[in-house]
Amino acid sequence: MNNTDSASQSVQTMYAERFATDLTDNRAEQKELTAQIERLRARLEQLRVDETWLTGMQAALPGETAPPRPRRAPRTGVEPAEGDAPAGTPVPGPRPAGRAKARPSRARASGKKAAPTAGAPLHQLIRALMPLGEPRLVREVHADLTKAHPERGTSVQVVRNTLEILVKRGVVGKGIQKGTAMYTATAPAAPEGGEAPVAG
Structure with missing residues (x-):
């Protein structure tokens, strides 16, 4: 009986060690694949950004009368930073009151120096x-x-x-x-x- 119990415990120990090893390997591979996925996502995002700029540059090749305007986020009423709009370009929509009202005029007055x-x-x-x-x-x-x-x-x-x-x-x-x-x-x-x- 003692030999049987000892053999049974030995088999259980062997399988327990194997399962522990397999589980460790499994988790390590999951971690590695997760890191690879994150790198691929970052690379995909960079490629999309590059595609946007390349498309803009292609449209600006000789023969175009004017370069295409980049897409701007819709205005939400937040005052744009000074210099966000090209000099001489009127600001659409109602003008905010206060000091912000004078900012577009200063940008227009600066002309080519902006x-x-x-x-x-x-x-x-x-x-x-x-x-x-x-x-x-x-x-x-x-x-x-x-x-x-x-x-x-x-x-x-x-x-x-x-x-x-x-x-x-x-x-x-x-x-x-x-x-x-x-x-x-x-x-x-x-x-x-x-x-x-x-x-x-």
Whole structure:
């Protein structure tokens, strides 16, 4: 009887250890798959953002009379930050009372001195950040754009594509230094609201 009980306990112990090992492996795999799913979701979201900007850049290619306006969230009565609307653009809807009433007039009075807004075409923002005649790396241009316009959320690849379009327009020159592409502004930045000049 003792031998039988001992053998039974040994079998139970063996299965208990196996089940514990299998359960640990199962939970580890679940954790790994969950992390992969989160990374894929983040990548998908970035691709969607890139698609939006690429679509806008495609529409801004030569031949377009004006760049498409980016979609804006519907107004909820919250006062926009100063500089959100391009200079000279009337604000639709009733104007809020008080100090906010004077803000659009100041933006209109500033004219060309106003900084490019978040609604400006991406190529215009990038060109405005590039000093004339100074070679820049794509990542440097992307870093400057992210710092100046964090709300744009543009990827390095979108910035590279935009620079290539500016190269084709003759506004930006491209050279290779030590195997790395360098982009240099060769024409003055266009005034706010205007298109960059096309070479030729």
